[in-house]
Amino acid sequence: MTRPYIASKADDPWSRIWFDTTPRHLAGPGDPRHVTQALRAGGWKNFGDPDFPHVVLASPDYRHTLVLEPTPETYGSWWRISSTPWGGWHASFGGNTPAEIIAGFTDALLHPPPETEPDIWPVLQAACWTYERDERGNEHARHPDGITTMERSATLTSDHFAWTAEVALPTGLGGHNRLWHAYFDDRTPRHLLAGFAAALTDPAPVSVATTTSPTPTWSRRWNAEPRVISSLPPTTRG
Numbered sequence: 001m002t003r004p005y006i007a008s009k010a011d012d013p014w015s016r017i018w019f020d021t022t023p024r025h026l027a028g029p030g031d032p033r034h035v036t037q038a039l040r041a042g043g044w045k046n047f048g049d050p051d052f053p054h055v056v057l058a059s060p061d062y063r064h065t066l067v068l069e070p071t072p073e074t075y076g077s078w079w080r081i082s083s084t085p086w087g088g089w090h091a092s093f094g095g096n097t098p099a100e101i102i103a104g105f106t107d108a109l110l111h112p113p114p115e116t117e118p119d120i121w122p123v124l125q126a127a128c129w130t131y132e133r134d135e136r137g138n139e140h141a142r143h144p145d146g147i148t149t150m151e152r153s154a155t156l157t158s159d160h161f162a163w164t165a166e167v168a169l170p171t172g173l174g175g176h177n178r179l180w181h182a183y184f185d186d187r188t189p190r191h192l193l194a195g196f197a198a199a200l201t202d203p204a205p206v207s208v209a210t211t212t213s214p215t216p217t218w219s220r221r222w223n224a225e226p227r228v229i230s231s232l233p234p235t236t237r238g
Contacts, residue, residue, distance in 0.1 A: 028208055104196045121139065129143055150164070
């Protein structure tokens with residue numbers, strides 16, 4: 001034995017039952033290695049402190065960085081992705097954001113941008129999302145389930161636009177329970193946003209690991225259950 005047995009979520013691919021689950025935006029956070037392994041395979045290096053619970057990756061040219069850092073706040077931004085130097089763009093994702101959807105954004109970082117900027121909204125509309133634009137230029141798209149949205153908007157007191165995406169369930173008291181969220185400043189390259197939108201609307205199921213029930217606990221809590229298609233053998237993304 002080369003190392004002692006230590007119970008860890010890092011062993012999930014080999015110690016848990018995997019289920020093919022849809023829709024992906026309700027499947028739970030998933031395995032963060034779905035994001036980090038692809039970046040490392042693309043030449044990104046890990047500069048994290050081994051004595052601190054985080055992951056710090058930088059692209060080969062140091063133009064882009066990713067930080068995965070758990071926060072104590074329920075709705076805090078665990079994932080932070082940005083470009084350098086100062087004045088570049090910034091994106092962030094909550095801890096419950098499905099890794100497969102984040103990967104749509106980060107995978108696009110591994111490819112050169114297209115010659116023309118893609119339009120985000122047709123991707124959502126093709127998946128039967130509704131789309132609205134108001135007189136101030138705010139744009140809003142909503143999934144047919146009524147709880148999943150993506151928008152580009154400015155506040156009432158500012159002309160600064162930003163992009164957000166979230167899944168939020170109404171509480172019945174005028175508020176919302178937010179399952180996960182994503183934020184992108186308006187300087188974020190559109191091909192990265194298009195990658196995120198494509199992953200968000202992709203009807204293909206994703207794998208969810210569990211020891212007992214195929215329905216993730218956080219999804220059951222808000223009565224917004226994904227649908228299990230079939231069980232799968234253990235697997236990880238290379």
